[in-house]
Amino acid sequence: MHDPIPGHGAAWGEGLTRADRARRVAQVLRGQVLHGAFPGGVLPDERALIAEFGATRNTVREALGLLRDEGLVERRRGVGTVVVGRTYRHPLGELSGLAEVLQRHGTVVNEVREAGTVRPPGAVARRLGLAEGEPAVYLERLRRVDGTPLSLDCTYLIPEVGEPLLARGRGALEGQDVFDLIERGVGLPLGRAEVAVQAVVADPATCAVLAMPEGGAVLAVERLTRLADGRPADLEFIHLRGDRLTLHATLDRARGTGTAPSGPA
CATH class of the missing domain: 1.10.10.10 (Winged helix-like DNA-binding domain superfamily/Winged helix DNA-binding domain)
Structure with missing residues (x-):
């Protein structure tokens, strides 16, 4: 009491x-x-x-x-x-892929819903530093943990990064994290990321894909990840089930607000 x-x-x-x-x-x-x-x-x-x-x-x-x-x-x-509602924790203070973290908790499966070269929207092209009319690689995956849908990941990648990923085939896209593919498969080290997170009511289509009841909440994550040389590598729009994932961090007031933390991949 x-x-x-x-x-x-x-x-x-x-x-x-x-x-x-x-x-x-x-x-x-x-x-x-x-x-x-x-x-x-x-x-x-x-x-x-x-x-x-x-x-x-x-x-x-x-x-x-x-x-x-x-x-x-x-x-x-x-x-x-x-x-009955199992949740998973993702650290905000490190630049790690969601699958990297979730593999500690269960079996992670990525279902590739779409993968190919597209003409990105103007706003996306500008964030990625692409010239007008320059293509991007689009990758959309549904992520499951122990069979339960957890996130819908929609990623735009610059051609230098995305085209080698496509060449590795569906098996690689389903079995590996994008970060791991970029660094180990393409050989381009990552640097930092800029992340924004907002809680929103999911639209009916997203609810259906994530097996959520209509009107359910998701964590909408927008992340721009840069290569070690500072160039944009990919821009991700991720919808995470709000009832299945928590974001956490250990914050040190003495360190101030220098570097923005990173979120899920």
Whole structure:
């Protein structure tokens, strides 16, 4: 149970609506679920949660209902509330491919939905430093982990980088990360990346591809990756299932805000 702030008599959450108190309980429990805090995947029973949060039974049940609606937990007769929605963590402080990270958690499969040479939109061409009318290589892949769709990756690459990737064939595109293919297959070392992440409601087509219910949230990632010599290599638009992936980083205030962190590949 959380003690009152010294000098104040109000208990934690007092003065809030029950919905607000449930949100606060769910917020803490969500973090514990995502960090694997419950051995065996079973949450403490209601009495333990009531004591822990100093909350009423109805508030605790409402909080668990929020997590259930998010697909993180479910109630099982004779067992209790169990974790069912597995999530994966991706570090923000390193330039690594999503498959590189996810291979630590399960079997990663890339389904190539499209691969070929295209005329990129003007905005994309400018970001990649391509001349007007110059082609780019387009690669679209659906990424699954242990059979569960996790991300839809749409990548535009400069010809120098993309054409050798296409020449390696579908097997390489399905079995290896783009970063690994660029560095080992093409022999061009990568340098840094500029990343923007936004939570958005997925469109119906994206929901269908990712096997999500309509209206589900995704993390929309836009990343421009540069070669070691500073030239743009690829521009990616990635939709990650918001209920299956968390982005994390260890931040040092003393280091300031010099270099922007990188995100998933």
